Amino acid sequence: FPVKWAHSTSTMADTTKDDTGSLKEQLAKVFEVSLKVTVPDEPEVLPLIAPCSRKEAGDYQCNNAMSLWSKIKGKGTDYKGPQPVGQAIMRNLPASDMIESCSIAGPGFINVKLSTQWIAKSIQKMLIDGIDTWAPKLPVKTAVVDFSSPNIAKEMHVGHLRSTIIGDTLARMLEYSKVDVLRRNHVGDWGTQFGMLIEFLFEKFPDGKVNDQDIGELEVFYKASKQRFDGDAAFKERAQQAVVSLQGGEEKYRKAWAQICEISRKGFEKVYQRLGVHLEEKGESFYNPFIPGTLDLLRQKGLIEESEGAQVIFIEGKKIPLIVVKRDGGFNYASTDLAALWYRLNEEKAEWIIYVTDVGQREHFEMFFTAAKRAGWLPTDENKHPKTSHVGFGLVLGDDGKRFRTRSTEVVKLVDLLDEAKTRCKAALVERGKAAEWTPEELEQTAEAVGYGAVKYADLKNNRLTNYTFNFDQMLNDKGNTAVYLLYAHARICSIIRKSGKDIEELKREGQIKLEKDEERKLGLHLLQFPEVVEEACTNLLPNVLCEYLYDLSEKFTSFYSECQVVGSAEETSRLLLCEATAVVMRKCFHLLGITPVYKI
Ligand code: ARG
Numbered sequence: 170f171p172v173k174w175a176h177s178t179s180t181m182a183d184t185t186k187d188d189t190g191s192l193k194e195q196l197a198k199v200f201e202v203s204l205k206v207t208v209p210d211e212p213e214v215l216p217l218i219a220p221c222s223r224k225e226a227g228d229y230q231c232n233n234a235m236s237l238w239s240k241i242k243g244k245g246t247d248y249k250g251p252q253p254v255g256q257a258i259m260r261n262l263p264a265s266d267m268i269e270s271c272s273i274a275g276p277g278f279i280n281v282k283l284s285t286q287w288i289a290k291s292i293q294k295m296l297i298d299g300i301d302t303w304a305p306k307l308p309v310k311t312a313v314v315d316f317s318s319p320n321i322a323k324e325m326h327v328g329h330l331r332s333t334i335i336g337d338t339l340a341r342m343l344e345y346s347k348v349d350v351l352r353r354n355h356v357g358d359w360g361t362q363f364g365m366l367i368e369f370l371f372e373k374f375p376d377g378k379v380n381d382q383d384i385g386e387l388e389v390f391y392k393a394s395k396q397r398f399d400g401d402a403a404f405k406e407r408a409q410q411a412v413v414s415l416q417g418g419e420e421k422y423r424k425a426w427a428q429i430c431e432i433s434r435k436g437f438e439k440v441y442q443r444l445g446v447h448l449e450e451k452g453e454s455f456y457n458p459f460i461p462g463t464l465d466l467l468r469q470k471g472l473i474e475e476s477e478g479a480q481v482i483f484i485e486g487k488k489i490p491l492i493v494v495k496r497d498g499g500f501n502y503a504s505t506d507l508a509a510l511w512y513r514l515n516e517e518k519a520e521w522i523i524y525v526t527d528v529g530q531r532e533h534f535e536m537f538f539t540a541a542k543r544a545g546w547l548p549t550d551e552n553k554h555p556k557t558s559h560v561g562f563g564l565v566l567g568d569d570g571k572r573f574r575t576r577s578t579e580v581v582k583l584v585d586l587l588d589e590a591k592t593r594c595k596a597a598l599v600e601r602g603k604a605a606e607w608t609p610e611e612l613e614q615t616a617e618a619v620g621y622g623a624v625k626y627a628d629l630k631n632n633r634l635t636n637y638t639f640n641f642d643q644m645l646n647d648k649g650n651t652a653v654y655l656l657y658a659h660a661r662i663c664s665i666i667r668k669s670g671k672d673i674e675e676l677k678r679e680g681q682i683k684l685e686k687d688e689e690r691k692l693g694l695h696l697l698q699f700p701e702v703v704e705e706a707c708t709n710l711l712p713n714v715l716c717e718y719l720y721d722l723s724e725k726f727t728s729f730y731s732e733c734q735v736v737g738s739a740e741e742t743s744r745l746l747l748c749e750a751t752a753v754v755m756r757k758c759f760h761l762l763g764i765t766p767v768y769k770i
Contacts, residue, residue: 188291191305191700193218193229195267196281200231203261207254208237210244220698226272227280228694233258234277251277288693289682292750295696296677300757304346305704309520309554311349313513314340316525317441317448320357321433322366324388325440327565327573327639328527330583334625334763335562335633336525337446338712341761342703351449351517355509356437358430358452361499362391364412367425368404369394379428387432412499416457440583444621445763451509459508460500464493467507470544482540491536506537510557514546520554523710528561528634535559560710563636565628573639590620593645594653615767619656620645622764626652629762630716650720652764655755658723660770662752666745669736673749680742682750688729689747695725699754703761712762719758726751 188195200216208214217232234255238248248254255277262271269284295303316336319325340350369390370379397404415422434450441448464480467473472482473493481490493504513519524534538557541547547555565573595616598604603612627644631637647653666673684690699718706714735744759766 188294189302189306191303191704192283192291192697193701194306196229196231199262199265199268200233200258202263203258204233204237206261207257208241211237211240214240221280223274223280226274227282229281229283230274231255231258231279231281234279238277253277255279283694285684285690285693288690288697289684292693292696293677293682293746296746296750296753300699300753301345303700305700305707307343307346307348307704307707309348311351311517311519312343312521312523313351313353313517313519314343314523314525315353315355315509316340316523317437317446318353318355318357318526319433319437321430321452322362322387322391323357325437325583327583327586328562330440330586331527331562331565331628331633332525333440333444333446334628335560335712336523337444337763338629338715338761339523339525339560339707339710341763342707342712342715345703345757345761346707348521351513351519352447354437354448354450354452356433356450356452358433359454359457359505360501361409361412363415363426363429364408364410365394365398366391366429367411367415367422368408369397370425370429372397377425379432387429387436440587443584443587444625445765453502453505456505456508456512457500459512460504463508463511464504466511467493467540467544472540472543482536482543484536484539487532487536491540503533503537506533507540510537510541510546514555520556522555522557523560524558525560525562528563531559531561558710560633562633566636566638568638568640570638587621587624590624590641590645591616592620593641594620594623597645597647615770618765618767619653622652622656622759625763626655626716629712630720632713633711650716655719655723656759656764656767657770658726659752659755659759660767662726662748662755663768664770665730665735665748666752669741669745671742671745673745676742676746677749680746682746683740683743684747685740686729686733688725688732689744692722692725692729692747692751695722696750696754699757715758715761719755719762722751722755722758 190198197216197218200218204214204216205212214233214237217236218229219232221227221230234251238251238254241248241254248257252273252275255273258277259271259273259279262268267284267287269282269287271282272280274280314336316339317329317333319329336352340352343350373390398408399405411422415426430452464473467482473480474483474490475481476483476490478496479492480494481492483490491503492501493507495501510522513522526534534557538547538559541557542549547557567573595612598612598616603615607615623644627639628637630650644651645653647657682693684693695718702714702718706712729747733740733744735741735748738744756766
């Protein structure tokens with residue numbers, strides 16, 4: 170039978186005084202006290218807290234009893250099974266104002282019902298102190314997020330758009346969690362294709378004057394030079410010689426290279442500006458001087474071997490080794506990544522290095538991560554730091570189920586894509602009569618926020634590993650799980666508060682949140698779960714977890730709003746505060762997802 174428990178008579182000190190950390194963490198602290206008392210001989214045991222699997226039984230549950238029982242049963246314990254262990258854990262809980270009641274279920278699961286008053290107080294505290302106090306604590310101080318990383322002279326394609334959007338969100342979540350993030354654009358600005366490009370540049374512009382072509386044209390330039398390279402043996406030879414001259418640091422070649430890079434950079438920058446993404450470029454060329462030293466270190470550890478004229482690292486379980494010096498003596502993508510890893514670990518002291526690319530590159534990352542482990546640069550235990558993570562993502566598909574392409578060019582022009590989203594949003598706003606109601610700037614800004622937000626959200630809401638279909642009609646729908654719907658939901662909440670005519674700052678100080686109705690409590694509890702959701706999204710590098718939370722939040726708000734009258738009710742103050750708290754958390758979600766909120770619709 171379930172045993173009811175209310176406010177323990179234990180004499181232990183109230184540990185809940187330390188009210189930092191997520192709800193789950195705070196609950197864990199309370200259970201930790203009990204575990205220390207219940208099984209003093211098992212100091213290693215950590216509290217296992219999870220949301221309750223049966224919502225009617227409680228809000229959270231403690232799952233320690235079963236595994237604890239199997240640990241202690243052979244050791245002459247007085248307990249007779251997992252349930253008595255659970256009961257003892259429950260009995261030994263210190264007094265805590267966060268818990269209203271506990272009950273035992275099955276083989277010792279402890280269901281916890283949180284105190285409604287405590288939930289209300291915690292939300293109010295956040296309203297006063299700000300949502301930054303809800304930032305989760307992560308076990309790292311410095312992280313590198315290597316994302317976007319397009320290749321010079323080639324168009325940025327929709328895969329780079331995914332990398333940019335996902336990487337930016339991960340960086341934002343880590344930054345919110347007080348991690349120092351180095352946002353790195355590992356652009357492909359080195360390698361043999363530059364010989365070909367430089368030689369072609371010399372041919373086309375013998376006087377060395379290059380017009381400021383846009384990136385689209387540079388792609389045409391790339392294609393034309395490739396054609397030249399493939400079709401003319403003498404040109405090919407000159408191109409190969411140009412690589413040598415460039416890598417030897419010859420002035421004329423360096424200048425041409427820098428020129429090509431600069432033109433590309435301007436094109437990339439247009440996309441970043443539109444997306445509101447900030448990155449610091451440290452391209453492949455930056456790490457080039459570090460490659461020989463890095464390889465020497467690996468050689469000293471005996472990792473590098475000769476194979477068919479190349480220098481390679483064999484990786485257990487892989488048929489093909491990691492090539493680090495090509496047969497012609499040149500370095501490649503892998504040698505650069507090894508040098509970059511060395512630099513990030515030793516010069517930048519990064520404790521977590523996160524790489525955002527399509528899943529197609531998984532093998533490459535797995536291989537050089539393994540090499541780094543073998544070299545002793547990274548611990549073999551994945552839970553220890555420093556650590557590396559490859560954040561892979563799937564393809565973007567068109568309506569035909571094939572790899573997404575636009576009609577005009579083979580690769581999708583990102584700027585056009587963003588422009589179209591904005592144009593469509595603007596048209597929808599005009600249709601709703603907003604052109605007459607708003608200033609042209611307001612119209613423009615809203616169309617941008619909603620349009621770009623829709624593109625980002627459509628990408629982020631999916632588990633990143635799955636392919637998803639790019640569809641404007643779907644992502645711009647104002648119903649369903651879209652940014653449009655969510656942004657409108659937020660604007661609606663803001664308008665409720667505005668229309669009440671109340672000063673929300675004053676209410677925060679003088680009013681009080683009460684969660685009397687079931688829908689109010691559910692919304693309140695969900696708000697309080699924000700920190701643990703961000704923590705999960707960060708730890709597992711899954712932005713969709715945050716999207717799910719946000720969508721859920723707006724649904725919980727809708728239930729609350731349809732059940733509970735806000736303006737003009739007896740509970741107006743409390744409910745306005747709940748509206749405000751919802752808006753604050755929604756805005757933080759938008760911020761973390763790189764979406765600009767809108768305040769009116
Ligand atoms: N430039 C590469 C590409 O377009 C992505 C680079 C990813 N970062 C890295 N350190 N390998 O596929």
